[in-house]
Amino acid sequence: MIWRQALVIGLSVFAAVIVELTLLSRLGLPGATPDIVIVTVVAIALAMGPVQGATAGFAAGVLVDLAPPGDTLLGVNAIVYLAIGFVTGFVIDPRDRTVPVVIGIVGLSAAAATLATAALDTLLGSSRVSWEQMPGMVLTSALYAVVMAPLIVPAIAWVVRRATPEVSVISG
Amino acid sequence: MLSRRTRIVLAVLVVTSLTFVILDLRGGQGPLTGVRSVAANIIGGVERVAATVFSPITGAGSWWSTMRDQAAQIDTLTAENERLRGEAQTVANDLARVKALDGLLGVASVGQYRIVPAEVIAVGPAQDFSWTVTIDAGSSDGIEPDMTVMNGQGLVGRVLKTTSNTSTVVLLVDTSSAVGGRVAGTEEIGIVSGTGRQDSLSFQLLDPQADLRVGDALVTFGSKGGRPFAPGLPIGEVVEVGGTPGQLTRVATVRPYVDVSTLSIVAVVTRPPRVDPRDSLLPRAGVIDPSPSPVPLGAAASATPSDAATPQPSDEPSPSPSVPAIEKEQAATLQPSSPGDSSGSDG
Numbered sequence: 312m313i314w315r316q317a318l319v320i321g322l323s324v325f326a327a328v329i330v331e332l333t334l335l336s337r338l339g340l341p342g343a344t345p346d347i348v349i350v351t352v353v354a355i356a357l358a359m360g361p362v363q364g365a366t367a368g369f370a371a372g373v374l375v376d377l378a379p380p381g382d383t384l385l386g387v388n389a390i391v392y393l394a395i396g397f398v399t400g401f402v403i404d405p406r407d408r409t410v411p412v413v414i415g416i417v418g419l420s421a422a423a424a425t426l427a428t429a430a431l432d433t434l435l436g437s438s439r440v441s442w443e444q445m446p447g448m449v450l451t452s453a454l455y456a457v458v459m460a461p462l463i464v465p466a467i468a469w470v471v472r473r474a475t476p477e478v479s480v481i482s483g
Numbered sequence: 484m485l486s487r488r489t490r491i492v493l494a495v496l497v498v499t500s501l502t503f504v505i506l507d508l509r510g511g512q513g514p515l516t517g518v519r520s521v522a523a524n525i526i527g528g529v530e531r532v533a534a535t536v537f538s539p540i541t542g543a544g545s546w547w548s549t550m551r552d553q554a555a556q557i558d559t560l561t562a563e564n565e566r567l568r569g570e571a572q573t574v575a576n577d578l579a580r581v582k583a584l585d586g587l588l589g590v591a592s593v594g595q596y597r598i599v600p601a602e603v604i605a606v607g608p609a610q611d612f613s614w615t616v617t618i619d620a621g622s623s624d625g626i627e628p629d630m631t632v633m634n635g636q637g638l639v640g641r642v643l644k645t646t647s648n649t650s651t652v653v654l655l656v657d658t659s660s661a662v663g664g665r666v667a668g669t670e671e672i673g674i675v676s677g678t679g680r681q682d683s684l685s686f687q688l689l690d691p692q693a694d695l696r697v698g699d700a701l702v703t704f705g706s707k708g709g710r711p712f713a714p715g716l717p718i719g720e721v722v723e724v725g726g727t728p729g730q731l732t733r734v735a736t737v738r739p740y741v742d743v744s745t746l747s748i749v750a751v752v753t754r755p756p757r758v759d760p761r762d763s764l765l766p767r768a769g770v771i772d773p774s775p776s777p778v779p780l781g782a783a784a785s786a787t788p789s790d791a792a793t794p795q796p797s798d799e800p801s802p803s804p805s806v807p808a809i810e811k812e813q814a815a816t817l818q819p820s821s822p823g824d825s826s827g828s829d830g
Contacts (some may be wrong), residue, residue: 328526329526329529329530329533330533330537332495332530333530333533333534333537333541334533334537334540335594336738337534337537337545338540338541338545338547339540342794360491362488362489362492365492365496366492369500369586370494372500373503374526375524376503376519376523377519377523377526378522378523378526378527378530384503384507385502385503385504385515385519386499386500386501386502386504386506386507387504389496389500389503390497390500390501390504391500393496393497395501397493397588403802423537426792435504462694464681
């Protein structure tokens with residue numbers, strides 16, 4: 312049972328990281344790269360709960376930091392993603408999660424992820440963050456996440472329902 | 484609120500992340516570098532496969548961004564093109580001015596005129612029907628009224644009035660302008676007056692029975708003391724002869740050598756030559772560049788002008804046309820200089 316959860320989380324997070332690095336960031340879209348990883352993490356958190364959300368966030372963060380061309384400090388993304396996964400897991404009662412609410416959560420998570428990663432990077436001494444581009448980056452990452460949410464969240468929810476029905480918290 | 488299991492899991496995850504961060508912060512070789520390289524190899528391999536799988540989509544994406552880049556590049560190139568075109572135009576202008584100055588110095592040095600060069604800075608409005616221009620040399624440069632104005636092609640006009648830094652020049656095509664002219668070769672004398680049209684002057688021969696042919700060149704006869712007209716300056720060439728020999732009046736149409744619509748650099752003759760240059764300044768191969776039509780004049784200055792009764796139109800054998808064809812005692816004072824040679828110029 313735990314293995315199936317681990318499998319679901321691991322596979323979806325891995326797939327999300329690969330897709331983001333090899334497809335989405337190479338499209339050259341204006342602003343930030345569509346962060347499919349954070350959307351997947353939030354989707355898992357919404358579908359499986361805060362603990363699984365935190366685990367997914369941790370795994371996703373580590374993978375993102377390790378995968379080439381990752382150049383950030385290992386663990387920064389891990390902390391941010393795991394925090395977001397945890398919080399979104401239980402912030403709203405599953406029965407009150409309507410579609411706009413879910414989309415809002417996804418958008419806010421993407422924005423928070425961008426900001427928190429940048430802030431943590433700056434705190435730890437990296438000088439690569441350009442703060443005057445930050446508003447544009449935050450906005451575009453939230454927008455792209457909102458666009459991807461209607462695709463990713465139901466898909467993950469469906470997978471969770473089929474693979475690990477015992478932990479599924481939402482029914483739709 | 485949170486179950487014990489949840490708290491344990493969370494704590495483990497957070498501590499692990501922080502450990503990673505601290506380990507990585509230290510930098511250098513640590514346990515993490517090994518992990519990093521292994522993970523990089525594995526994930527890098529997967530990324531390569533995924534990249535080929537996704538290549539059609541990313542190709543479309545890069546096509547879009549290339550288009551954007553190319554549009555920007557086109558804009559940059561267009562702007563630079565405009566700038567370079569403007570520069571080329573400026574260079575062409577500069578070349579024209581250099582050529583004009585060259586021609587001017589050539590004529591002035593051959594004819595031994597003392598000149599003050601100047602530039603045309605203003606032209607009288609066309610609706611006044613008076614052909615006057617303003618040049619940027621004035622009384623403080625030694626210009627006085629009734630001085631001759633010339634350029635590399637020949638006579639331009641005379642100075643009407645001066646201020647300390649500018650002068651007004653009335654052009655030879657103005658209706659009020661009248662210049663004494665002499666036909667090259669035959670030495671016939673007449674009056675050249677402006678008609679108000681920029682491409683034709685009217686030449687009235689003193690001797691109505693004199694022989695005048697189309698293509699004859701006119702030079703200034705020269706006034707007393709060289710004011711208002713210095714001698715020897717090319718005026719123009721005859722394009723049409725009216726009337727017949729024996730008629731009371733003989734009027735010819737002369738096309739001026741100077742193109743008054745493109746005046747830029749001119750020179751004011753402050754001291755005429757001590758010796759009349761006679762016909763030596765006329766446009767032949769090499770002396771002066773006449774404006775538009777270069778009609779080769781074979782009938783110039785080879786014969787000694789002192790015996791004007793025998794105007795033999797003989798071809799000038801030598802290609803150096805500035806050899807003065809004048810009386811021997813005056814030959815010593817003129818230098819047989821080649822065009823453009825400013826060694827003798829008093830200007």
